[in-house]
Amino acid sequence: MRPYPFTAVVGMPDLRLGLVLSAISPAIGGVLVRGEKGTAKSTMVRALAGLLPEVDVVEGCRFSCDPAAPDPNCPDAPHDTRALRRPARLVELPVGAAEDRVIGSLNLERALTEGVTDFQPGLLAAAHRGLLYVDEVNLLHDHLVDTLLDAAAMGRATVEREGVSVSHAARFVLIGTMNPEEGELRPQLLDRFGLTVEVAASRDPEQRAEVIRRRLAYEADPDAFAARFEDTDAQLAAEIAAAQKLLPSVELSDEALRQIAEVCAAFEVDGMRADIVTARTAVAHAAWSGRTEVSTEDIRVAARLALPHRRRRNPFDAPGIDEEQLEQALRDAEPPEDPGPPDDDGPGSGSDTLDGSGQLGDRNGEHGDRNGEHGGEQRAVGAGKPYRARMFSVAGIGEGAHGKRSRAVTDAGRTIGVRPPGAREGRPHLVATVRAAAPHQRSRGRDGAGLVLRPSDLRFALREGREGNLVLFCVDASGSMGAKSRMREVKAAVLSLLLDAYQRRDKVGLVTFRAGGAELALPPTISVEAAATRLEGLPTGGRTPLAEGLLEAARVLRVEAVRDPRRRPLLVVVTDGRATSGADAVARSQQAADMLAGAGVASVVMDCETGRMRLGLAAELAARLGGEHVPLGEVAADTLATEVRRRAA
Known part of the structure; x- marks a missing residue:
């Protein structure tokens, strides 16, 4: 087809x-x-x-060498002179x-x-x-x-x-x-x-209807549909080939280079790659436009394509570019004799090429304070600024996905041994293979320098690296957590742990419990951005159904154990330890904790209790879970280091 x-x-x-x-x-x-x-x-x-365009290759070369300039270091060298076009x-x-x-x-x-x-x-x-x-x-x-x-x-x-x-x-x-x-x-x-x-996807009904119309026509008769666009495709292919030929002739003047540097500096991008890519893109756009000199318009288009993803300062920022800032940077870099582009009616109107699909605006959100109380129900409180969190890991050695949290047997990392005979996984272990074959050389009639090797001699390296885990957050959103300053601190701590999960390539999920029950606010995903968004909008209020939260977490972990059995879980319970929903709330919470402990789930209890009179309920919960108890104020890595130095003094 x-x-x-x-x-x-x-x-x-x-x-x-x-x-x-x-x-x-x-x-x-x-x-x-x-x-x-x-x-x-x-x-x-x-x-x-x-x-x-079609390419000329050396006939028989598995690496598609160019007959006009074959690679002298090609593994298939020396090459024949015969050429093939494909x-x-x-x-x-x-x-x-x-x-x-x-x-x-x-x-x-x-x-x-x-x-x-x-x-x-x-x-x-x-x-x-x-x-x-x-x-x-x-x-x-x-x-x-x-x-x-x-x-x-x-x-x-x-x-x-x-x-x-x-x-x-x-x-x-x-x-x-x-x-x-x-x-x-x-x-x-x-x-x-x-x-x-x-x-x-376009939100214009007419355009959406045309997409459907063309797709159905293609599926009904692919050859006839493709024939309708042969001429336009051929014309575009010819324009690409012409631009490729013109590319070496395009001049990038010093003025254009200064404009590019000014734009990249204005957006505070890291390193010099952005400048180089923007310059190359501007040159390509000039060639595509049939010009031999880079213009301000070429730089404008190049910046819109090369800079948005380089402006992110943390993983929770969305890529984007401020059009007004771009236009101002271009004007600032204009030489004095150049009056610059005419005034626009709005951002981005200076380019006829990049329109119609929506501008890449600046969507980097700031965590605002949206706290407000209405009776027993509270609106969401914004999170405080995230910080570098302590590293929590799952004990033992797993065999999970690539990551940077817990110890695991992986196909990359330091060699710690040799897999058993017959286990053909990973990279061959040269020394172990030679040792396995050496005792049999005489009986195999070896004659010469090479080893007589059998498939049974092959040994494969056993390597230890780090794995990513499933970090499931179980967050208490009840009324007892609803104090504005406390919830802001809680969200900052969870956001910091999410940032840590992002850096360690974990999967994350979010269970919340409040009022009458618990819910899975975010199914396990590798998108920590989605978890941060759900956390930001988390409301608080009502009683504390701790048992329901733990049971929902257990259910999620059971399902994920079937879907992704190699990814070991780490349960992070964020609570003050109170259980106030129902007459037997405490007993049911203890039973749920015992069940999770019996299943061998690694856990951390982030203790959110504050005040002079503390009940120590979160510590008791951590003991029942067999997990680590961490006061909210000790989640930050710097706090831990300070405490270690104090005790060592």
């Missing part, structure tokens, strides 16, 4: 332009497409491959792909037995001189994202195994798509993408 035509996609000019500019200049560093599900992100990316490839990287599938693998058996380097190329080699597409890139393991971005930036991929190193060219346009509701990329990785584009 023919792919959906690129020019048949309705609307989304930002995404269209970002993809085209990256195709014109792969040095930009690719595009990250952020948006809700069902917005044609994948459709447009897959359609882009059909617009790229379309540019679109390589899709599955979220669950193993590292060897991505970067390639070395055949240890052949290295030991024959003394040759047998390298099997991975997806990075297949994507060379084409497109590499990662759907749901935010769900990809961090170390794989690092590998992809390093290769995209350096233009080469390197595989090192047991002292053997292989390197090959890997120049490609990297495109990632993600739904922010499922969790964000870490800022370090976010910054490595050249451009970012926000997409959302």
Whole structure:
């Protein structure tokens, strides 16, 4: 079935332009497409491959070397002179792909037995001189994202195994798509993408109807539908090819460079990558517009694509750019003889290219104080400023997802041993394999330098690293927690723990209990931003159904144990320990705590009790749960360090 035509996609000019500019200049560093599900992100990316010019490759080369300038270090060198022309490839990287599938693998058996380097190329080699597409890139393991971005930036991929190193060219346009509701990329990785584009479904009924009309027509007869857009796709492909040829001739003047530096400085972005990417994007836009000199308009467009995701100061900030600030920075950087752009009717009206899909405005929210009391019910109290929290972990050694919280057996980390014979997981352990094969060399009739190796000799490394956990917050939102200053402090502590969970790549969930019962305010997710939003709007009031909160937490953990059995849970109960809902509230709370302890759930009780006369109920709850008791004022890491120094004095 023919792919959906690129020019048949309705609307989304930002995404269209970002993809085209990256195709014109792969040095930009690719595009990250952020948006809700069902917005044609994948459709447009897959359609882009059909617009790229065909490439000449060395016939038989697995690494797509250019016949005009073959890579002398290519693993398949020396090359034949025969050339083959083929379309540019679109390589899709599955979220669950193993590292060897991505970067390639070395055949240890052949290295030991024959003394040759047998390298099997991975997806990075297949994507060379084409497109590499990662759907749901935010769900990809961090170390794989690092590998992809390093290769995209350096233009080469390197595989090192047991002292053997292989390197090959890997120049490609990297495109990632993600739904922010499922969790964000870490800022370090976010910054490595050249451009970012926000997409959302149109709210215009006519445009939505046209999307449906075209999609149904495509599904009914893909070939006939694609034929309708052959001419417009061919015209766009020709324009991309022309821009690629014009690109080396585009001049970036000193005035334009100063404008770029002024804009990046005005937005206080970290490092110099933003300046470099903005400059490359402006040059590509000038070539796309048929000009040989970068203009203010090129810089304006480039800044809108290159800067929004670099303005985040913490993971709870949404990417965005202030249009008025951008226009002011551009005016400030104009040379004196240039009167600058005419006055606008509103932000962003100076660009005909980036309109129609909504501006990327400044949506970085501040935690405001929305406290108000109406009888027994209170409106939400804003959270205080988050801080660096203590690190809590799950005891023992798990086998969970990649992360940075608790000890676990992983495929990365320090080698602590060898897996049992027959366990073919992870990377081969060279020394253990040689030791296993050595005693049998005479009986196997070894003749020569190479080892006689059998599959049963292979041993694989046992490595210990860190895993991410499921951190389930069970938060008391009853009236006893409702004092304005106390709830602000509680939310600041939970927000700090959420920030810690984000940094340690945990999954998080939120259970709240108040008034008559408990509810799952946020099902377990990797989106700590969603948890922070739910926490910010959490109201308080009513009695304290502690038992119901613990039972709901137990139910959530049972369900998650089925869905994600390798991810160990950490229950964080935020309460003053009171149980006031029902005549047998205390007894039922104790029974629920005993049940969680019996199930072996690791737990932390964050004690929110204040005042001179304290009942110590939260400490009793922690004892029943078999967990750690932490007063609210000791959640901060700095507080713990101060206490350790005081006791050591």
